[in-house]
Amino acid sequence: MRFKWILVIFALLLIGVSVVYGDLTKVDIDKAINKAELRHPYLYFSDADKPALKERIKNDPESRDIMARLISEANRLLFTPVDRVIPIQGRNTRADWSEYDKDNKYEDYFYSNRNGAFTLAFVYQMTGEKKYAEKAFEFADAFCDLQSWTLRAHEFPIIYSRIMPWNVPDDQVNFNFDHVNGDSGRMYAAVYDWLYPALNEAQRDRIRGALLEKVVTRVRGDWEYHWWAVAYRCNWCGVCNSGVGLTGLALLTEDPQLTDIVAEAHNRIDSMLNELGVDGGWQEGGGYWNYGVHTSTFFADALKRLTKGKYDLFKNERLRSNPATFPLFISVAGGTALNFEDSGARRIGSSHLINKLASETGNTQAAWYRQEYFDAGDDIFDIIWPRPTIKAEPPKNPSLHFRTINWWVMRSDFKDPEKVLVAGKAGKNDDPHHGHLDIGHFVVYWKGQAYIQDIGSGSYDEKYFDDARFDYPQASSLGHNVVFVNGEKQLSGKLRKQPYNYDIGGEVLEFRSSDTRDYVIMDPANAYPKKEMKGWRRHVTLEKPIITVVVDEVKCDKGAEIEARFHSECSTDIRDNYVLLNGKDGKMALIPVVDGDFTFRPGRHACQPVNATRNFFWVPYFGTVVKAGGTNTIIGTVILPVDNDSEADSIAMSVKRSVDGSGNLSISFTKAGKTYRYSYKKGSEGLVLEK
Secondary structure, three states: OHHHHHHHHHHHHHHHHHHHHOOOOHHHHHHHOOHHHOOOOOOOOOOOOHHHHHHHHHHOHHHHHHHHHHHHHHHHHHOOOOOOOOOOOOOOOOOOOOHHHHOOHHHHHHHHHHHHHHHHHHHHHHHOOHHHHHHHHHHHHHHHOOOOOOOHHHOHHHHOOOOOOOOOOOOOOOOOOOHHHHHHHHHHHHHHHHHHHHOOHHHHHHHHHHHHHHHHHHHOOOHHHOHHHOOOOOHHHHHHHHHHHHHHHHOOOOOHHHHHHHHHHHHHHHHHHOOOOOOOOOOOOHHHHHHHHHHHHHHHHHHHHHOOOOOOHHHOHHHHHOOOHHHHHOEEOOOEEOOOOOOOOEOOOOHHHHHHHHHHHOOHHHHHHHHHHOOOOOOHHHHHOOOOOOOOOOOOOOOEEEOOOOEEEEEOOOOOOOOOEEEEEOOEOOOOOOOOOOOOOEEEEEOOEEEEOOOOOOOOOOOOOOOOHHHOOOOOHHHOOOEEEOOOOOOOOOOOOOOOOOOOEOEEEEEEEOOOEEEEEEEOHHHOOOOOOOEEEEEEEEEOOOEEEEEEEEEOOOOOEEEEEEOOOOEEEEOOOOEEEEOOOOEEEEEEEEOOOOEEEEEEEEEOOOOOOOOOEEEEEEEEEEEOOOOEEEEEEEEEEEOOHHHHHHHHHHOEEEEOOOOOEEEEEEEOOEEEEEEEEEOOOOEEEOO
């Protein structure tokens, strides 16, 4: 009897998992889509929808301008010769060793043919003029003639030694489908759909045959041999699955059996969206949140349309609850974004993506992000997915702790560059794909500059994603604003051909936010081997709107050298008791607060990409260095705007630090006649800032 109950419980758990992850079957899709009703175009709009699109182009200035530009571009393409000679693709494209790697002729040929057909196909649909369809087919024919839509950088010779991401076994040998192939499948699904009414059977079969050869048959029936298929915390999962799924949808009129890959794409994208954090955070960073979610949105829209809303990925709870929270909160006043991990510092998202997410979810904060951070749209999908009509409202609090990934952002205002933004991260060192060893790291932005900066990603050269990744200062803890004891570096939770260690990393212990002061405690100690660094708790306080106070509690052997390292986008002048950070529009002082002597040690990282065309460069930094007088050392750091050296020196001279008999710490200083005081109470685990 007990065994029977165990089986019942197990069956119920399986049912629960199926419900949570929305696992669909081919039968489900077959029942939901009436294939007999399908008439091209149907992926993103139908003939019945076109009058509304044309009305929008006529009456909405933003859509009218986009269409005018598209027609102008289409007219240029009408007179652009289509080259039938395929350039030679280099074999070491990440290194630029040969002339074929360096000249970019293959990439130019690839993207110009792919994109030209896409633009012309849409213009044909909106104008009805067959000349655009005829020229579109010329570009499409050339693109279909390529042996593969996967680029060399992601084929075996280069990608084989890559450290594989979460949920992916190390034994990977098949690399015949990359994210560029996924993008191409997505775009040529639309090209096929939009050109279909203007093409003869042979022309349709030319594009259809390429989609079958370069997308469908490379993936269908052997998902387990594609690493990205189960890499649910990696942007590739969304990009590649969306391309496959949209191809299946576009070919249903001729190949109705392809509903199996539609179901697979849905299930895998749904699983990827389930890996969004409870607050919308994405461990790979903002740029890769955009790539994965953006491409998935195209598939989600088409699937929702064709199933008449029955299967709606926009209802995924993680996406629905926070459709644009991550890009909004990691935005930086002035149009950039936090560049943690490999993600880059560009504004996150595109106007049409945020249009769509806000409209589908009814999220007022997403609508506000669209309204405040983006200008007029400039893409085909800004016409198809217009601005949301819902009310735009900003978040009540501009500070946030992304709990799942343990990133945090503190500020007084989203858009005022005069007010300081402080941000940092803890979390796990378990993303060898785009992650950095940067647990405990933080940055300070003011007046559009990173006074304490993240130095960004490595060069994406031939070695950056393999065993040498964490030798690059950009990915190593060496290149981040963290603490070192006797030079001990942080560890990766994943190395090639070695099992994951999910314990390596840190956590946010507490996060507070109010109108006047934000505060966080991080414990990054488990990111280190702990041979030298026995313990580390980092406290960061933003005294709104402009003062940052950092307190580092470090446990190590007496006599060990402790360095609190800092990188800055600004030029630095090292003085006796502070460092002056000279920005374009202001100055900040970085003032250590320690018991006893300290020194400033400048340094710089020597950076040479493994690439024939990228030059050597230096990345400067400096560190506050102290010798541990005991097993517990406290290093305070005050970072705040100053007018000049005189004010910086005055503030540094006013600093007071005291520790009472119970171990409670007090730090104070005076700026512009006002005294600021920070009192930390000693507890069983360490200090905590008193409220």
